[in-house]
Amino acid sequence: MLCANDLRVTSAASSLNAKFFYRKIGNIGVGRMSYGGEITIQPAVFEDFFLIQIPIRGFEKISLGKDKILCTPKEIGIINPYVKSVINHQPDTEKLVIRIDKKLVEKNCQQILNRTLNKNIEFDPTMSVDTKAGTQWLRMVSWISNFVSDEDDISPLMVSQIENNLVNMLLNYQPNTYSQEIHNDSVSIAPSFVKKVEYYIQENVEKPISINDLAEFSGVSARSLFNGFKKYRNTTPMHFLKEIRLQRAYDDLKNASLGSDKVTTIAFKWGFNHLGHFSTDYKHRFGETPYETLSR
CATH class of the missing domain: 1.10.10.60 (Homeodomain-like)
Structure with missing residues (x-):
């Protein structure tokens, strides 16, 4: 659905009972999924998109190269392009996923900085929803998820607004390789x-x-x-x-x-x-x- 991956049932006591909803609009994709039992997923390295994982219930353990993060309803996980990842999905876990095209993030970052980028955009791999920024971003994601689930026909203007609001909020709120410049007014002059x-x-x-x-x-x-x-x-x-x-x-x-x-x-x-x-x-x-x- 999102990319090629190797999926294995981890525990002999687990069974696969997968449920998926996914919709792509413009340069973003919004999904809701669960696997039922304990599953290990090793996706191909993302080249052209960011993947954001937001558990609604349960949790996932995610390895990002040598780093490991715990993804919970209170802690959102972000997988950057070019990073090898392994996702251990725990029983009775359900999550929202947001897929954002790399080119969209780069375009919006360039517009903010008013210049060409000279390095990859990399976000910190976790976002706490207990912070003001995390709460506001989660509220935006929840609204988008409900909207795309209910609306059959979304106008190009609305798609563009959803893309830009989501990405600009992420660039401004989540620490990344360009945060210092994004929040530095002198960059534009x-x-x-x-x-x-x-x-x-x-x-x-x-x-x-x-x-x-x-x-x-x-x-x-x-x-x-x-x-x-x-x-x-x-x-x-x-x-x-x-x-x-x-x-x-x-x-x-x-x-x-x-x-x-x-x-x-x-x-x-x-x-x-x-x-x-x-x-x-x-x-x-x-x-x-x-x-x-x-x-x-």
Whole structure:
């Protein structure tokens, strides 16, 4: 329904009695599900969506790489793209699930920041409903769930409003990799030389680029450029360049056919001349090695 997964009945005393409701509207999906008994689910790594789990009753134990979280009616679980997950669904557990397309979250984040993103959006994996923010977000999700369950025909305008309200509330309320910038009013008024360099990097990312090249293009000193990026983008010009190149390498590997030299060729194409460092940075960014991306 959401993606390919490996589902196993964990306990001999358990039986599968699955009940599902799921509806996709626009770039989000809303579902309600239970399995009856104790089930272990190992989904494929999400590439293009976030999955939010909200138990109505019962609980789930979720492994996210090396981290483990407990998902309860008081603690919402969030699974980010590129993270390997294993979900242990306990008996008599029922949950709401919200699937949000990655591109929708990225688009709304870019609109808030008024710039191109240079790293993946990753949310903290749990949200407490006992906080004011958690209570308001849960109220929004409950309303959306009831609305899409009852309405047969939802207008495009209403779909757009639901998408934007849900995602913007999540970006503003749930700690994530862009929270500092989202809540920093100075981000939207970055000086023109910062925006100019961002555009230059996007357009020339495949070419050799040094900090001196960027300083010369921007018309300010390297130090001023570094300080501008640090203040308004919370990064450095060269790190911004590296993040863009990693994303281009990922896109190439995802679409490439298998071949022993493909990783090396693509790494060199995007300026990564040390394969060990490239693999380490790549896995940190995408949660898998370049060879794993190529093999899928």
